Amino acid sequence: MGYVSVTIVYPFRILADAFSSSINKLPDFYVSNQVESLVELWESVEETDLVLVDADLLKQSCFRDIRKIMASFPGVQIIVIGIVSAPEVLITKGCAGYIDLHRGFDEALHLITRVGRGATGGILSSSKSSSESTLDTLSQRESQTLKLIWDGMTNKEICDFLGVKQQTVSSYVNRLCEKLGVESRNGIFLLSHRLRDKTL
Template structure:
């Protein structure tokens, strides 16, 4: 299902997806209200949601999906590369965050991967998972680990500082350090990595 208030954009994405033999567009919507009616009725496997809509945001839709435990896996599709929006979207249950300047075949591939259970962050299709079996958090201090997890919860630097009882500047210093140690460049990548770890943990059965 595709939710975007611009019909030309919506139809363009639909045509790209329909070209793939293994994908089918089952519904479209241009507003939050219409999207909620249709997603409850159709319950698509994956829903691509524009961040900015006339009567709200894509985050509003994600929150309802999460609250009502609807099975559709959400992908946020937007023209805005906004760190806070990415963090908020991931906290609301987004499985991927894709900029509208992505190539058509990449949109289809992101849909496939999300349907398969992966959590992705894209302006260059960044996968939020461990790579090569190495733990990128191995050298983090206890304070940096706390900041890492709170970023994954969608908290701002100010909110993290309030929660940990430290100055916002201290939080920024922790983030700068943990980014360097993890080999990342932006906090959105941190949020995606945490989301990927949580999703992987949720999928892994507990050993007896």
């Protein structure tokens, strides 16, 4: 196996330097590029095997830049670093892994090593997942709406069931999407398998 070329896309130099220094000590890994923005990634990086990218940079495009990274660098593995309310969505969008900044540095390096060597990545989140923590912040109506969406109801059916206007249900759905970090009502379903059994 050859060397794994890593590109770090992170605007905070101190943390980027810490990752770079540690990755360069791993056998068969080297940081070939360290940039502070996605624009720099498109303009200055020609090829890379693994991209570590700041979640906040991806949030600016509602995570659509994940596809752009994959299209620009065929076969690339992407690991997102930061705080994301629903990291499961990143995996469904094609990312190989997610590292919550609250996790230990050694665990992060272990995930980077696994992904770089072609193994399955995963989610390194705080002990209670961000999505589960988000569930604790939902209002009673948002929780009811979430359960009804998971039960397969349309917005119109939820409106009739709750006895509210359809515009109100649309507002609940929009707030759920925002709080759960998904782009659409369908994104809520992506979380259902992992969170369905949690107490709402």
